[in-house]
Amino acid sequence: MTSEVGDALSDTIDRIAATGAKIVDSWPDGVDPDEQAEEFSRQVELFFALHGGEPTTMTVDQLLTxxxxxxxxxxxxxxxxxxxxxxxxxTSFTVAFPHGSTTIDGRPYEAQVFWIAHASLTGHPALSMPIGRTATGLPTAAQVIGPWHEDDTAITFAELLAQHLGSR
Incomplete structure (x- = not known):
């Protein structure tokens, strides 16, 4: 992620920790973020194939896998x-970028889905919320992912965090 996004997220996490909340700095055991992002890409391919897009070339065994x-x-x-x-x-590895960009911060446009892939792949509730602004005034955001079927947990956390952060 860019330093602007990383700094805003780090500042937010520091502010959460200052409230006494326990912070765990890790991915779930056994989760490979890159592998899950690739798996999400396969799910997107299937979605479009099932909804009138290009037919998938996956075999039944590949589909089941x-x-x-x-x-x-x-x-x-x-x-x-x-x-x-x-x-x-x-929410994304960078702040807003010019419309029509094909690369952002040296990465292909399609890389934008990396951070949303994890909740999208698994069906976990997630929301994006503002956490600050860059020096030039662009908004930065964090994604809050909650337990499966516990949408209110993510929403309540975001509401409480927004109250704590104030207008930023």
Whole structure:
């Protein structure tokens, strides 16, 4: 992520920690973020194939493996949320960029989905919330991911965090 996003997220986490909240700096056990982002790409391909886009070239065995991988990822996150209330991460690796850009901060436009892939793949509730502004006034955001079927946990956390952060 860019330093602007990283600094805003780090500042937010420091402010949360200052309230006495326990901070765990780790991904769920067994979760490989890059692997899950790739798995999400396969799910997107299937979505479009099932909704009139280009037909998939996946075999039935590959399709079943993709679905098993998605469910295994969900199970890993569910175990994580047995002890953790929410997962806080960037919404995107950068702040706003010019319309029509094909690369952002040296990365392809498609890389923007990396951070949203994890909740999207597993079906966990997630929301994006403002956490500050850059020196030039662009908004920065964090994504709050909550336990499966516990949308209110993510929403309540975001509301409380917004109150704590004030107008930033």
């Amino acid at each position: 993709t679905e098993r991988n998605r469910l295994a990822a969900r199970a890993k996150w569910q175990r994580y949320f047995e002890d953790i209330d929410v997962f806080l991460c960037p």
